[in-house]
Amino acid sequence: MRDRGKGAGRELTKGIVRTNPLLVLMVGLCSALAISTRVESCIFMGAAVIFVTVCSNVIISLIRGFIPDQIRIPIFIVVIASFVTIVDLTLKTQPAIYERLGVWIPLIVVNCLILARAEGFASGSGVYRSFMDGLGIGLGYTVVILIMSVFRELFGTGKIVLFNTTLIDLKVDAMPKILIMFPGAFITFALLLACLQWYQDRRKPKGKGAAGNE
Amino acid sequence: MLRTIINLGLRLTLVCLVAAVALGFTYSLVEKRIDEQERKQREEAGQEVLSSIGAAPEEDPELLDSLQEEFPDLTGVFDGLDGTGNTVGYAFVVRSKGYNFITMAVGVDSGGAVTGIEVVTNEETPGLGSVVAEDPAFLEQFNGEGPEPVMLGVDVDAVSGATFTSKGIADGVNAALEIWEHIGKRRQVRDEG
Numbered sequence: 001m002r003d004r005g006k007g008a009g010r011e012l013t014k015g016i017v018r019t020n021p022l023l024v025l026m027v028g029l030c031s032a033l034a035i036s037t038r039v040e041s042c043i044f045m046g047a048a049v050i051f052v053t054v055c056s057n058v059i060i061s062l063i064r065g066f067i068p069d070q071i072r073i074p075i076f077i078v079v080i081a082s083f084v085t086i087v088d089l090t091l092k093t094q095p096a097i098y099e100r101l102g103v104w105i106p107l108i109v110v111n112c113l114i115l116a117r118a119e120g121f122a123s124g125s126g127v128y129r130s131f132m133d134g135l136g137i138g139l140g141y142t143v144v145i146l147i148m149s150v151f152r153e154l155f156g157t158g159k160i161v162l163f164n165t166t167l168i169d170l171k172v173d174a175m176p177k178i179l180i181m182f183p184g185a186f187i188t189f190a191l192l193l194a195c196l197q198w199y200q201d202r203r204k205p206k207g208k209g210a211a212g213n214e
Numbered sequence: 215m216l217r218t219i220i221n222l223g224l225r226l227t228l229v230c231l232v233a234a235v236a237l238g239f240t241y242s243l244v245e246k247r248i249d250e251q252e253r254k255q256r257e258e259a260g261q262e263v264l265s266s267i268g269a270a271p272e273e274d275p276e277l278l279d280s281l282q283e284e285f286p287d288l289t290g291v292f293d294g295l296d297g298t299g300n301t302v303g304y305a306f307v308v309r310s311k312g313y314n315f316i317t318m319a320v321g322v323d324s325g326g327a328v329t330g331i332e333v334v335t336n337e338e339t340p341g342l343g344s345v346v347a348e349d350p351a352f353l354e355q356f357n358g359e360g361p362e363p364v365m366l367g368v369d370v371d372a373v374s375g376a377t378f379t380s381k382g383i384a385d386g387v388n389a390a391l392e393i394w395e396h397i398g399k400r401r402q403v404r405d406e407g
Contacts, residue, residue: 063229066225067225068221068222068225070222071222071225071226074226075225075226075229078226078229078230078233079229079233081233082233082236082237085237085240086236086237086240089237089240089241089244089248090240090244092244092248092251093244093247093248093251094251095251095252095255099335102344103337
């Protein structure tokens with residue numbers, strides 16, 4: 001780790017901006033593309049992912065001295081899977097939500113974004129910094145799926161419905177339904193990446209390449 | 215070498231034990247609420263499939279018990295009662311195998327005709343089988359079929375691209391029809407004897 005722990009706040013913000021899991025690291029895309037059809041689902045999915053990243057990061061950081069190198073991956077998976085199962089069981093008491101998130105909750109286990117943080121960060125960092133890192137990465141994931149879902153739900157269905165209340169209604173019938181289907185996920189994600197790239201290019205001083213080491 | 219293996223094994227076992235205890239504890243906390251939710255869903259489904267003949271569902275645990283040995287995939291039975299309390303049909307909650315498991319309620323009237331199908335839960339592929347399993351246009355084809363087993367491709371059209379799910383639903387309906395027939399036969403034997 002290059003940054004030497006001064007200000008754990010940086011661990012938090014880096015997950016949202018500089019090493020955003022979806023836009024920069026490009027991990028955990030599978031669930032993000034699939035789930036971002038409705039804002040409401042994204043709120044719950046985001047909360048679930050934040051819970052799992054934070055808890056698994058903290059636990060793995062706590063027991064990092066106890067984990068032998070050879071079997072670290074199985075132990076990470078056991079820890080992550082346990083927290084995911086806890087989320088899964090808890091959400092099962094709310095069938096309306098559970099039905100919509102369906103298979104994606106159990107699949108958080110194999111979401112490489114969480115394993116990547118366990119392996120790449122929590123297993124070598126202190127508890128507090130791991131907590132912040134988990135929170136930041138989870139938030140980074142959530143923010144991006146929220147942006148995608150707002151775009152997709154609004155322009156794919158013409159309105160945004162949150163907890164049975166219609167927040168925005170464009171009152172247009174013929175919306176491009178493709179946006180809430182699978183191709184729409186890729187289109188939306190690509191647009192988002194393009195916007196980000198355009199913004200970064202603009203910020204860079206002219207003439208200089210990508211040598212900047214933020 | 216041996217010591218390393220034992221050391222690794224013990225550590226992994228310990229982690230798994232702690233995880234298992236934590237999960238067992240969580241499960242004991244939510245178990246009741248999950249059961250209750252599932253029961254509620256079943257009840258609503260029973261209501262739904264019997265509504266076309268105007269019957270009210272009433273859970274019949276005794277009948278369920280007597281049938282379950284022969285039909286292990288049956289998870290719930292509702293008597294469909296008309297206004298005067300006569301049984302005019304049944305709703306069966308059955309588990310069927312599509313691509314994965316589908317739990318569905320099937321309403322059958324006194325003549326053995328399907329009165330409605332409602333999928334309670336399905337684990338089909340999201341966006342593919344799961345859509346078919348909830349598609350009213352597909353499910354409504356079954357209404358009025360029976361008591362002879364439904365033949366996919368003859369009586370109802372399967373949905374292309376989701377053959378397993380279509381077949382799973384048809385199998386579920388046929389299971390319900392078979393149970394209905396079984397109840398009828400049993401009653402006949404009882405009446406004669």
